[in-house]
Structure formats: structure tokens, C-alpha cells
Amino acid sequence: MEMRDLRELLSTVASGDVTVDEAMHRLSSPSFEDLGYAKPDLDRSRRQGVSEVVYGAGKTAEQIAGIIRALREAGEGHVLITRIDPRKAAEVRGLLRDDDAAAFAYYEVSRVGIVGKKPEPDGIGYVAIAAAGTSDLYCAEEAALTAEMLGSRVVRLYDVGVSGIHRLLAHVDDLRGATAVVAIAGMEGALASVIGGLVASPVIACPTSVGYGASLGGLAALLSMLNSCASGVSVVNIDNGFGAGYQAALIDHVGCWNQ
DSSP states (O other): OOHHHHHHHHHHHHHTSSOHHHHHHHHTSOSBOOOSSOOOBSSHHHHHSSOOOEEOTTOOHHHHHHHHHHHHHTTOSOEEEESOOHHHHHHHHHHSOHHHHHTEEEETTTTEEEESOOOOOOSSSEEEEEESSGGGHHHHHHHHHHHHHTTOEEEEEESOOGGGHHHHHTTHHHHHTOSEEEEEEOTTOTHHHHHHTTOSSOEEEEEOSOSOGGGGGGHHHHHHHHTOSSTTEEEOOTTOHHHHHHHHHHHHTTTTTTO
């Protein structure tokens, strides 16, 4: 049950339209559904403000579709699926009910699938996603779509790496106006430190696996970001655009989801 649904239920109890016993029955329904291969968390929206996200890598199309069906039948208005390739996405669409299949959108760059419409932004500001290079867009778009699905307005700043720092400085106002900034970069990962010295808001640094041999699949960028001399920079794992976008959306919703 989502937070807004819980508020509506409590309001109907207060008005006398729903009895206390009936409300207790609704609230005591199972918080997860046992599908055998998965236990979708049906109560996460109420506890955390965000429904469960489906990690698609390593799951079959049938498993993903089954989890989606369980979440949708429990009343989830939209479901986010990460790390799903085009072929599996097509298979999932074919396994969903007609209404869910029609509501399924696939974003190939980020390998993200979405069932249902994106929610209207309801954060306290907006999230800026700054990507160093075009090669980093797979990760940047995963972060951007995640933040949007969590109800944040997103400003995308792409190809603003430090090798042409004037491109970044042209967007200083966008960066400084953001509630949180996600800095996404491979190679030497310097973008996060530069942004961290320009803004007062939290910076979530996300290293990518983009780079030549000595970048070690993103390890060089990760270590650079972990050793940033800029204050207020936190770091997620290599290529974890989802984690970066999620954290930025949490910051953008401080005090919102627990009201």
C-alpha cells in the first residue's frame, strides 16, 4: 500500500466510512507474495515511499513478468526494471497482461524498462545529472530514469567532462540550483571533484567502466572519486547509475515521503 493510499484509508476511518476492523483487515494483508522463485515486497511503498525495483540481469523473462504482475496486482502504479536487454524486454512485454504490455516502455540506452507512466515530479527541487562524455550515457540515463520514476524532476547535462571544462562551466547555474547532483564519469573520474567545488548541494559520484586499459574497468575512476578532495561528495559503485539516481531522489524528497 502506497503512502497516499494509507492516508486515504485513515481518512475514511476518521470519517466513519470504514470500520476499524475493516481497516485492520486491509492492513494485515501479506506484505509479500511468495512466487517460489521470488518474494515481491508489496509493502515497500508504505514503508519507504518507493515500490520494489526489479533487477533484470540474471532473471528470466518469465520471472520478471511474474514479479511485475504481482506488484501491479497489489496496486503499484508503476514498476521500474533495470539491467534488461532488448531481447528480454520484448519477451517480457509478450508475457504481460494486455494493459500492462501497453504500459510497458523500454529505454535501450539505459537498459531500463518501465511499466506505467512516470509520476509527476513532487520533490523539493530538481536533480542534475552531469555526464562527462557521450560514452557514459548508458549510466547517466539509468540514473536519470530512476530519479524520474521516484518523482524527481531531472536536468540532464551531458558531455560536460573536464577535458573541455568550459562546457561544464556553461552550466554552473543549473548545477548550483539543483537539490542534488549526480556526477558520472569514467577515465580518471575527475568530474565529481570539480563539481564538488562548485556547488553547495550533495554530489553523488558514479564511476563508469569507460576508459582504456589502465582505467581497469572503472576502478581508476572509483578510487579517484573515493579520494576526492571536495567536501560533500559520496560515491556509489562502478556503473551503478540506479543507485546514484535513487540516492539523489531521496535527497530531493527529504521530508516528503514520511509525511
